[in-house]
Amino acid sequence: KKLYPLKKKLYCSRSPTDPDFGVASMAIFAGLLTFVSTLLALALRHLLRLLRSRAPDPAAAAGFFHPYTNDGGGGERVLWCAVRAVQDLCPDLPCAVFTGDADASPDGLAARALDRFGVRLLRPPQVVYLNKRKWIEASTYPRFTMIGQSLGSVYLAWEALNKFTPQFYFDTSGYAFTYPLAWLFGCKVLCYTHYPTISSDMAERVKQRKSMYNNNSLISGSIWLSRCKVLYYTIFSWLYGLVGSCAHLVMVNSSWTRSHIVNIWKVPERTKRVYPPCDTSALQMLPLERSTTPPVLISVAQFRPEKVCQLTIATKSVTRSYSSLTKVALPFCSLLSSGSWSSVGGICTCS
Known part of the structure; x- marks a missing residue:
């Protein structure tokens, strides 16, 4: 009889409306979530190791992922300067270029590098032709263009790495979503980033509901669509940071780009600022x-x-x-x- 009130109190304290019961339930849920997350992480780690062990051994070569070798912009100049730098540093290391240009040839690319950019290659690069380039074109994705092109680049890189797996995978076009795949194939991943795919500035414009090239008036005119797009940008930014962190060496073209890349990819010790190779010899003649x-x-x-x-x-x-x-x-x-x-x-x- 003396213990009955105590037992009653103990049993009553387990009522779902009791605060202690809620704390205990949350603790149990957190423990189960941690346990399940740990199991999933271990399973994913084992799966990645299994996939990597089954990947073909990379060839002793440097592969440059540059699907458009006729754009004529600064990115193409970086490509040829990088190829020449590798040839100077490792003369015996073959260089291959992954391109979607069907008319590209080793001698033609070497001649283009010299005629268009004044970069004389020590020898013509190997050419690996890609047939799935349409999956990275913006016209393929009228909506959700960023995530569409990013996932499309993974498909294109899958084709590239199955055709030729180099020891060093060098991305000079900014397709960060291909880095985990190249890592799974056993490549050392290097990249030169001209401009981050997404930045805090882009998200801020959407928050302020400014109509611009990446935020049409239909979305900027609706508060709910703007909030949905901010959420989309937030998720994409997290994914962008996750895949970007797989790079073994990151090179950026400016302090502005470096600050954004470091903020998103979280690998400051692997991020180096390398200014673009601008040829000013002709300007010096003026x-x-x-x-x-x-x-x-x-x-x-x-x-x-x-x-x-x-x-x-x-x-x-x-x-x-x-x-x-x-x-x-x-x-x-x-x-x-x-x-x-x-x-x-x-x-x-x-x-």
């Missing part, structure tokens, strides 16, 4: 003293949405409007905008 009448403003950039080339033209228009409104005579000048789109160069002029 005389410093020359006529500046009328003055000419020159803007050099690729004609791509993210370059916001129209801002340069808008600035020129504002200058003209300011002169008209304030009656302040400003010197006449011309704006020369030079760049390229796709593989075709172009120049446009406005006064």
